[in-house]
Amino acid sequence: MKTRLEQAGISPTLSVGEVARRAGVSVSALHFYEAKGLISSDRTQGNQRRYARAVLRRVAFIRVAQRVGIALTDIAAALATLPATAAPTRADWARLSAAWRADLDERMAQLKKLRDTLDDCIGCGCLSIDRCRLRNPCDKLAGQGAGPQRLWVGRRSAE
Numbered sequence: 001m002k003t004r005l006e007q008a009g010i011s012p013t014l015s016v017g018e019v020a021r022r023a024g025v026s027v028s029a030l031h032f033y034e035a036k037g038l039i040s041s042d043r044t045q046g047n048q049r050r051y052a053r054a055v056l057r058r059v060a061f062i063r064v065a066q067r068v069g070i071a072l073t074d075i076a077a078a079l080a081t082l083p084a085t086a087a088p089t090r091a092d093w094a095r096l097s098a099a100w101r102a103d104l105d106e107r108m109a110q111l112k113k114l115r116d117t118l119d120d121c122i123g124c125g126c127l128s129i130d131r132c133r134l135r136n137p138c139d140k141l142a143g144q145g146a147g148p149q150r151l152w153v154g155r156r157s158a159e
Contacts, residue, residue, distance in 0.1 A: 013042070013050035023059040030059070036072065038062055038079055057087035069107060070100055 020027045033039045034049075039058050041049040058079065065075045078096040082088055088096070 013052060014055070016041070016049045016051070019051045019055060019059065023056055023063070025059060025063065033059065033062060036076060038072075038076055040084055052085055054085060054087035061088045061093065065097075065100075068100075068104060070103075074100065 014022070016027050016030055020030055023030075030039065030051075034041060039051070039055050039062075041051045041055075044050055061079070062075055065078070066072070078099070079088075081096070082092060
């Protein structure tokens, strides 16, 4: 029995080139996502990849998550909670993005702090500039650990 797409003369699957064009990614990116288990394809008798149309939404999900700075391992973990061939729904995105919100908020605070202090100090502890003696006499911040202690926010300051 033919699907509605097949009845309309539309293939239910897409070639790797079609997915790349429609998703706005390179073919090599699709191969990479597939190697990482983020998307999957079937093979034709001629060993060509064929993707279900739902893969377009999965690729969009991956791209948006990457764009906001979510690590690929976190994206993979999120997609692992969904059926392998299903496209993420609006409810899926809401649930999964809520889990990333705290990390994004922390990174945004870190970037704002860096922006606001960029022209004044590199964060004490990583460079010796003349003002550091005033803001960090005798390098007291070194006792809090390596790196720019004044710039760390969120979890890093709690470590």
